[in-house]
Amino acid sequence: xxxxxxxxxxxxxxxxxxxxxxxxxxxxxxxxxxxxxxxxxxxxxxxxxxxxxxxxxxxxxxxxxxxxxxxxxxxxxxxxxxxxxxxxxxxxxxxxxxxxxxxxxxxxxxxxxxxxxxxxxxxxxxxxxxxxxxxxxxxxxxxxxxxxxxxxxxxxxxxxxxxxxxxxxxxxxxxxxxxxxxxxxxxxxxxxxxxxxxxxxxxxxxxxxxxxxxxxxxxxxxxxxxxxxxxxxxxxxxxxxxxxxxxxxxxxxxxxxxxxxxxxxxxxxxxxxxxxxxxxxxxxxxx
Amino acid sequence: xxxxxxxxxxxxxxxxxxxxxxxxxxxxxxxxxxxxxxxxxxxxxxxxxxxxxxxxxxxxxxxxxxxxxxxxxxxxxxxxxxxxxxxxxxxxxxxxxxxxxxxxxxxxxxxxxxxxxxxxxxxxxxxxxxxxxxxxxxxxxxxxxxxxxxxxxxxxxxxxxxxxxxxxxxxxxxxxxxxxxxxxxxxxxxxxxxxxxxxxxxxxxxxxxxxxxxxxxxxxxxxxxxxxxxxxxxxxxxxxxxxxxxxxxxxxxxxxxxxxxxxxxxxxxxxxxxxxxxxxxxxxxxxxxxxxxxxxxxxxxxxxxxxxxxxxxxxxxxxxxxxxxxxxxxxxxxxxxxxxxxxxxxxxxxxxxxxxxxxxxxxxxxxxxxxxxxxxxxxxxxxxxxxxxxxxxxxxxxxxxxxxxxxxxxxxxxxxxxxxxxxxxxxxxxxxxxxxxxxxxxxxxxxxxxxxxxxxxxxxxxxxxxxxxxxxxxxxxxxxxxxxxxxxxxxxxxxxxxxxxxxxxxxxxxxxxxxxxxxxxxxx
Numbered sequence: 001x002x003x004x005x006x007x008x009x010x011x012x013x014x015x016x017x018x019x020x021x022x023x024x025x026x027x028x029x030x031x032x033x034x035x036x037x038x039x040x041x042x043x044x045x046x047x048x049x050x051x052x053x054x055x056x057x058x059x060x061x062x063x064x065x066x067x068x069x070x071x072x073x074x075x076x077x078x079x080x081x082x083x084x085x086x087x088x089x090x091x092x093x094x095x096x097x098x099x100x101x102x103x104x105x106x107x108x109x110x111x112x113x114x115x116x117x118x119x120x121x122x123x124x125x126x127x128x129x130x131x132x133x134x135x136x137x138x139x140x141x142x143x144x145x146x147x148x149x150x151x152x153x154x155x156x157x158x159x160x161x162x163x164x165x166x167x168x169x170x171x172x173x174x175x176x177x178x179x180x181x182x183x184x185x186x187x188x189x190x191x192x193x194x195x196x197x198x199x200x201x202x203x204x205x206x207x208x209x210x211x212x213x214x215x216x217x218x219x220x221x222x223x224x225x226x227x228x229x230x231x232x233x234x235x236x237x238x239x240x241x242x243x244x245x246x247x248x249x250x251x252x253x254x255x256x257x258x259x260x261x262x263x264x265x266x267x268x269x270x271x272x273x274x275x276x277x278x279x280x281x282x283x284x285x286x287x
Numbered sequence: 288x289x290x291x292x293x294x295x296x297x298x299x300x301x302x303x304x305x306x307x308x309x310x311x312x313x314x315x316x317x318x319x320x321x322x323x324x325x326x327x328x329x330x331x332x333x334x335x336x337x338x339x340x341x342x343x344x345x346x347x348x349x350x351x352x353x354x355x356x357x358x359x360x361x362x363x364x365x366x367x368x369x370x371x372x373x374x375x376x377x378x379x380x381x382x383x384x385x386x387x388x389x390x391x392x393x394x395x396x397x398x399x400x401x402x403x404x405x406x407x408x409x410x411x412x413x414x415x416x417x418x419x420x421x422x423x424x425x426x427x428x429x430x431x432x433x434x435x436x437x438x439x440x441x442x443x444x445x446x447x448x449x450x451x452x453x454x455x456x457x458x459x460x461x462x463x464x465x466x467x468x469x470x471x472x473x474x475x476x477x478x479x480x481x482x483x484x485x486x487x488x489x490x491x492x493x494x495x496x497x498x499x500x501x502x503x504x505x506x507x508x509x510x511x512x513x514x515x516x517x518x519x520x521x522x523x524x525x526x527x528x529x530x531x532x533x534x535x536x537x538x539x540x541x542x543x544x545x546x547x548x549x550x551x552x553x554x555x556x557x558x559x560x561x562x563x564x565x566x567x568x569x570x571x572x573x574x575x576x577x578x579x580x581x582x583x584x585x586x587x588x589x590x591x592x593x594x595x596x597x598x599x600x601x602x603x604x605x606x607x608x609x610x611x612x613x614x615x616x617x618x619x620x621x622x623x624x625x626x627x628x629x630x631x632x633x634x635x636x637x638x639x640x641x642x643x644x645x646x647x648x649x650x651x652x653x654x655x656x657x658x659x660x661x662x663x664x665x666x667x668x669x670x671x672x673x674x675x676x677x678x679x680x681x682x683x684x685x686x687x688x689x690x691x692x693x694x695x696x697x698x699x700x701x702x703x704x705x706x707x708x709x710x711x712x713x714x715x716x717x718x719x720x721x722x723x724x725x726x727x728x729x730x731x732x733x734x735x736x737x738x739x740x741x742x743x744x745x746x747x748x749x750x751x752x753x754x755x756x757x758x759x760x761x762x763x764x765x766x767x768x769x770x771x772x773x774x775x776x777x778x779x780x781x782x783x784x785x786x787x788x789x790x791x792x793x794x795x796x797x798x799x800x801x802x803x804x805x806x807x808x809x810x811x
Contacts, residue, residue, distance in 0.1 A: 059373035061377075064329075069380045130376060165313055165320050168320070176324070187326060
C-alpha cells in the first residue's frame with residue numbers, strides 16, 4: 001500500500017494485521033498525537049482496528065470469489081479528496097445520514113440549529129465510514145475476507161442476540177453462492193438458514209425437485225470465520241461445514257458431499273492460485 | 288431476480304430478545320437483511336449474468352418492505368437506515384465497469400474506471416424514512432383559560448354565514464363548527480370572495496384571502512379576540528381560524544363583525560346547541576393485528592389512488608407500460624412476507640386475500656400476493672369497486688355546499704377524532720377533522736409503503752344517504768400544540784347533498800360507527 005513517498009507491505013497473520021515496515025507503530029502514534037504526520041500504514045491499521053467487530057463489514061463486503069470488489073488506492077484518494085472539497089455529491093451519496101432522534105426536543109429555532117449540527121456530524125461519520133470501507137477493500141480480496149472472518153469470530157461466541165440477524169444474512173448471502181456451485185441450484189433456492197448452537201456442526205437438507213428445490217441449512221456463526229473466510233467453503237466438490245484440524249497448507253475438515261449425507265473428514269491442501277477465475281489472493285484448497 | 292428470493296425465510300429462535308410486544312423484531316430485521324442479500328445478487332450480475340438495472344432499478348420491493356416494517360414498529364428508523372446504508376454502500380462498490388480487469392489487486396496504478404456512486408442517499412431517500420421532527424409541547428405557555436389536556440372539549444356545530452364588503456372585495460365566510468380543546472379555540476370555515484371591480488361581478492375570486500385582521504370578535508363578557516387563519520390541505524378557500532387570545536371555556540356566545548356586514552352571533556351555550564353528536568357512539572372491537580391493519584390501509588390506498596389516474600388514462604398507460612397501479616402494487620407480496628416474519632400478520636389471516644381481491648377488481652397484476660382473492664370483502668370496499676367498475680364512474684358532483692358538523696368520536700387506539708365540517712366544493716368533498724393522539728414524532732414527510740399516510744393510522748369511511756361509501760384519505764394537515772387539523776378527502780366525492788352520513792372510523796383494535804344528520808349551507 002502507498003505510505004509516504006513509497007509503498008509498504010502489510011501482512012495479515014494469525015488473526016492480526018502486521019506492519020513490517022513500522023515496527024514501533026505505538027511510538028509513531030504518540031508522535032502523531034504531538035503533531036507529527038501519521039504514516040499511511042498506521043492510519044490503515046487504525047482503520048482495520050475500528051472495524052474488526054463491525055457487522056457492516058459483512059453486509060458490504062464480498063460474498064465470495066465470484067463477487068470480487070476491486071478498489072484501487074487511487075479510488076480511495078479520489079473519494080477522500082472529493083469529500084474534503086465538500087461538494088462531491090456523487091461520492092457523498094452513499095448514505096443519507098440517519099438523523100437520530102434527539103433525547104430532548106429543542107425549541108423550534110434552537111431545534112433547527114441542533115438538527116443541522118447533528119446532520120453534519122452524521123454526514124461526517126458516514127463519510128469516515130465510507131472511506132474506511134474503501135481503504136480496507138483497497139487492500140484486496142484476501143484481506144477483505146480475513147477482516148470479514150475477524151468480524152464473524154468476534155460475534156460467533158457472543159451472547160449478544162442483536163448480532164443474529166446480521167450473521168444469518170451474512171451466512172445466507174455467502175452460502176447462496178456456494179450452493180450454486182455445489183448443487184447447481186439458483187442462489188434464491190437457499191430457502192432457510194439458521195444459526196446452529198450447541199454440539200455438532202448443524203444440518204443441511206434439500207427438499208423438492210428441479211425448480212422447486214429448496215436448501216435448508218443450519219450452521220454455527222463460526223462457520224463464517226473458520227470455513228468461509230479461509231476459502232474452504234467448497235473444497236473438492238464438498239460443502240465444508242467445520243474445520244477439524246486447522247493448519248496451513250494442510251488441514252483436516254468436516255465436509256458434506258450432498259445435503260442430507262453424513263459429513264466426512266477430508267484432508268485438504270492449500271496452494272497458490274493463478275487467479276484466472278477470481279481474485280489472485282483468494283485462498284484455494286484441494287482434497 | 289426471481290420471486291423466490293423474497294421468500295427466503297428467517298428462522299429465528301422462539302421468543303427471546305426479538306419478541307417484544309407480540310412482535311418478532313429479530314425476525315423482522317433478519318427478513319429485511321435477507322431481502323438485501325437477495326437484491327444484492329443483482330449487482331453481482333457480471334459474474335452471474337443476470338440483468339440489473341443499477342441502483343434503484345430493483346429496489347422497489349426493498350423500499351416497500353423497509354417502510355412496512357417501520358410502519359408497524361417492528362423496526363425502528365435507525366436500524367432500517369443502517370441496513371439500507373450498508374446496502375447502498377455494497378451496491379456502490381459493485382458498480383464498476385472494469386471490475387474484472389486483470390492486474391494485481393489493490394495496485395496503485397491508474398485504472399480506467401472509477402467507482403460509481405449513486406445520487407445522495409439514493410435508497411434511504413427513496414424509502415422516505417425521514418428523520419422525525421421533535422415532538423411539540425402539548426400546550427403552549429401562553430395558553431391559560433381553555434380546557435386542559437384531557438379536559439372536556441367544546442364542539443359546537445355552527446352553520447352561520449358572515450357576510451362582508453369593502454371597497455374592493457365582497458364575500459361571505461361560512462362557519463361550520465366551533466371547537467375549543469386543549470390546543471385552543473377555533474372555527475372551521477370556508478369563504479368566498481368576489482371582486483367588486485370585476486365586470487362579471489358575482490363570479491368567485493380564488494384564491495382571495497379574507498382580511499381577517501379587520502374582523503372583530505367579542506364574547507358575552509366583553510372579551511375581544513383576533514382571528515388567525517390556517518390551512519389544512521384541500522381547497523384554498525377552506526381552513527380554520529383560531530381565536531387569539533384563547534377565550535375562557537365557559538363563554539356563552541361570540542359576536543363576529545366583518546367589514547361592511549352585520550354582526551353575527553354564534554351561540555356556544557351547550558344548552559342551545561343541537562343535540563347531535565353530544566352522545567358518544569359505542570365502540571366495537573376489530574382485533575386487527577398491526578400487519579392486518581397496515582394491509583387494510585394499503586388496500587384503501589389502492590382503492591383511493593385510482594381517481595388520480597382517470598379510467599381512459601389508465602387504459603392508455605397500460606398499453607405502453609405495466610401502468611401506474613401495477614407499479615404501485617409491486618412488492619405487496621414481499622410486504623406480506625415481511626409482516627409474517629415479524630409476527631404481526633398471521634399466515635391464516637384473511638386480509639392478504641382481500642387485498643388480492645382489490646387488486647383483481649382493479650385489474651392490477653404483478654403484486655406478488657400468493658393468497659387467492661377473497662370473496663368476503665368489506666362492504667365499503669365493494670361499494671368503491673362497484674363504483675370503479677361502472678361504465679361511467681365519474682358522475683358529476685353536487686354543487687358547492689358546506690355542512691355544519693361537530694362531533695367527537697370515541698378514542699380509537701389512542702387517537703381521538705372530532706369531525707368539524709363537511710365540504711362539497713370545486714368538484715371534491717372533504718371532511719374537516721381535528722385529531723389528537725397522533726404520534727408526536729411523526730416525520731415531516733410521513734409516508735409508509737405504497738404512499739400510505741402512516742401518520743394518520745385510521746381507516747375512515749363515509750356512507751351517504753344513498754347507500755354509497757366514500758373513503759376518506761388525508762389530503763393535508765397542520766399541527767398546533769400537539770393537535771392536528773386535517774382535511775380528509777372523500778373518494779369518490781359526494782354526488783348530491785346527502786341528508787345524513789354514517790361515519791365508520793377504525794383502528795387496529797376498535798371501530799366506531801356514527802350517523803350524523805347534516806345541515807347544509809351555501810355561499811352565493
